[in-house]
Amino acid sequence: MEKGTEKNQSESSDFVKQITKKSDDFSRWYVDVIKKAELADYSSMKGIMVIRPYGYEIWELIRDQLDKMFKETGHRNAYFPLFIPESFLKKEAEHVEGFAPEVAWVTQGGHEELEEKLAIRPTSEAIICSFYAKWINSWRDLPVLINQWANVVRWEKVTRPFLRTTEFLWQEGHTVHATYEEAEEETLRILDIYTTFCEKYLAIPVISGLKSQSEKFAGALKTYCIEPLMPDGRALQAGTSHNLGQNFAKAFNIRFENQNQELEYAWQTSWGVSTRLVGAVIMVHGDDSGLILPPKVAPLQAVIVPISRGNWKETVLPEAQALFQELKKNGFRVYLDDRDTYTPGWKFAEWEMKGVPVRIEIGPKDIENKQLVLVNRLNRDKCFVKRDEVTAALEKLLEEIQQRLLERALDFREKNTHEAFNYAELMDVFDNRKGLVRAGWCESNQCEIKIKDAAAATIRVIQDKKDERFKRCSVCGAEAKHTVLFAKSY
């Protein structure tokens, strides 16, 4: 009767959606999905977020799988202190300089001013190296292959849930080796683990390769990284693996006696991935209806929605419970949504928003026909399966979805990877298209800076193998030493 009611009715379709369309405003979509799917919540402190159970469960699945892969390659977990004395951090000059702008400091304990202020670790090279100096004496002590799962703090100016937060969770591997070659081998082994993990488990294809000198980790000799392409055309640095050379060994005096009875500085690596991976999963796979989780890292792979009509609690519910038990016993992560406060339609929308890959509907008609309805989150395709064949059917569908997500992401990347043979072509891509640009590079820092200034884009990776078609540096025209991929990034 009043204006308010009319307005509400005319806009009811918008209220149903509740989240911004991915194509309308990618940033808002991203934040909407995170909030509505209850992955994370903002705290009252800037840039500091809470990872809620559903979001944390994704991280746990990521963590558990990676942990397994690290252990399979001989790594062991340990835990080092959260605090790093200032003097430790200062030992490696480049390292300090690189991290100084974003370190949080503790200057007081209780009512006492500290004699030496303590950094809250932005990364743990400094504290870990100080211990390695004590633990390593002989070539027989090597290699040391340690990983830690921890939180770190970086006082970033601009933050975004999962992608860049003041405090975040990650793993950081810190290894020590007797030779450069071994360290390099380790660096690449981890890069390979990251690449495999992203593609096989997260269904996110990544480009891996070397960073340029200006983009490498502060204190490293070489930094390798994995870079997936996001739907808005920007690249995301999703993981890094550094060959530290002897830089930290020299700064922290990590020496060992080799087989020739000579004292030698050790060779080190460090590598990490963070909760940023959760952000990548959200961005790469989600759609206008919300999240889409790859089955391998979905906290719930299937949700059972009993169709509630009439005396459903006596008829449908027991069947649904039996199905739930059966699927659970067979190792699926499954949930039975038996709430009677919501209608089936509401539940459908809810679980789609939360990205559950498969919905299983069971109603009176299904029970009568000894069948179930399996619904694919990707396209809402429904298929009827025989009740006693559900395990095999679900397994197959989950595999299909996992595979399809990777294909879809790969296809998007192919369509958004361009080539530029000269400056005009390079700028044309930045101005008129989006995505990655493959181009030649002369290896000079000036050319990197020029592109950064002109297009806010950087070299994301230097390709492993030079592509001979790119004979000239696309910026200055000099002879190309490498083939690189440029992109705007997060």
Add this chain to the structure above:
RNA sequence: CGGGGCGUAGCGCAGGCUGGUAGCGCAUCGGUUUUGGGAACCGAGGGUCGGAGGUUCGAAUCCUCUCGCCCCGACCA
């Protein structure tokens, strides 16, 4: 650190110009009917209007200061 936007119920917002009982939708709680794509109706609860100061008989509203958050750019996983 620059540019923009915004702080009013758990969430999303209106009200502000022109000072005078603090509102709407969603959510929540109770009830009835429903339930195969976000159900309907009836009823109820919930607020120091970001904070401080000022003007005024009276401030969510006007003035001054301040704090915080979000988005877009320069730096980083």
